[in-house]
Amino acid sequence: MAEQISDGDAPRSSPGRPSCCGEAEHPLTDRELAADIRTLAAVGNETRYEALRLIAEAEDGACGCELEPALGVSQGAVSQALSRLYAAGLLARRKDGRWRYYSVTPRAERLLDVLDETRSHDDD
Amino acid sequence: MAEQISDGDAPRSSPGRPSCCGEAEHPLTDRELAADIRTLAAVGNETRYEALRLIAEAEDGACGCELEPALGVSQGAVSQALSRLYAAGLLARRKDGRWRYYSVTPRAERLLDVLDETRSHDDD
DNA sequence: CACTAATATTAGCGTACTCTAATATAGGGG
DNA sequence: CCCCTATATTAGAGTACGCTAATATTAGTG
Numbered sequence A, B: 001m002a003e004q005i006s007d008g009d010a011p012r013s014s015p016g017r018p019s020c021c022g023e024a025e026h027p028l029t030d031r032e033l034a035a036d037i038r039t040l041a042a043v044g045n046e047t048r049y050e051a052l053r054l055i056a057e058a059e060d061g062a063c064g065c066e067l068e069p070a071l072g073v074s075q076g077a078v079s080q081a082l083s084r085l086y087a088a089g090l091l092a093r094r095k096d097g098r099w100r101y102y103s104v105t106p107r108a109e110r111l112l113d114v115l116d117e118t119r120s121h122d123d124d
Numbered sequence C: 001c002a003c004t005a006a007t008a009t010t011a012g013c014g015t016a017c018t019c020t021a022a023t024a025t026a027g028g029g030g
Numbered sequence D: 001c002c003c004c005t006a007t008a009t010t011a012g013a014g015t016a017c018g019c020t021a022a023t024a025t026t027a028g029t030g
Helices: A030-043 A046-057 A064-071 A075-087 A106-118 B030-043 B046-057 B064-071 B075-087 B106-118
Strands: A091-096 A099-104 B091-096 B099-104
Touching: A030 A046, A030 A075, A030 A106, A030 B030, A030 B046, A030 B106, A046 A064, A046 A075, A046 A099, A046 A106, A046 B030, A064 A075, A064 A099, A075 A091, A075 A099, A099 A106, A106 B030, A106 B106, B030 B046, B030 B075, B030 B106, B046 B064, B046 B075, B046 B099, B046 B106, B064 B075, B064 B099, B075 B091, B075 B099, B099 B106
Parallel strands: none
Antiparallel strands: A091 A099, B091 B099
């Protein structure tokens, strides 16, 4: 895609420059990157983050109908939120009669722990 | 608007119901919740997450100009990304001449560690 | 077998997000 | 002093997001 369009005389950086502006790399594959972002984007939303916190507090998991009043959004929105958290690997679920019980995965648990342990209180 | 138009005898849930649909609560204040979401939403984006990973790999921090080619977005976008990560408490920064060097905070470091340690590989 | 409750799915609307391009600020160097 | 590099800021455009409302599906219950 035609990088370096101009001719050779354009001095983008003199040879005597400091160590700045070299190459930078990280060790993640595209799949790992995508998985991480899916996870983070899933919790980076008020409704979903609160849902995750509520489920983490419940002993044996929680069903959608428990969360609906606390979250203050419609039933459809709760269902969408839980599905997305599940797809992101943050919730496990089991069917029991006409209810579906959600519980947090180890990944979610550790994520919440880190947030609790590193939260800055003069932050605002 | 006109919820429950019918009379009061409507049995919304029989008395013998299981423990479902009670109250749910979590122990976070509004400020803590907002801070967490600001943090999570900041990393839940490809450009910013990759920037954070790149900076975490660099030994003594990285400046914006190092990241720009790797991130593949404009200079303005890089600056916006770094500012937002900084505001979210995930980056520290120091001025050095005409450069500004960014490094990850403990909060960011631990967040990345958890993602590495709990990432599922059959996830797709 | 209706009836009801819990959940899932879909369309559509309003908003927030993220980029580019342009411009402004700040700090060296010839 | 002018120029060049690194960074910050802003407006605007295109897109993605998150909700509601409506409807479909699934599973108990009288």
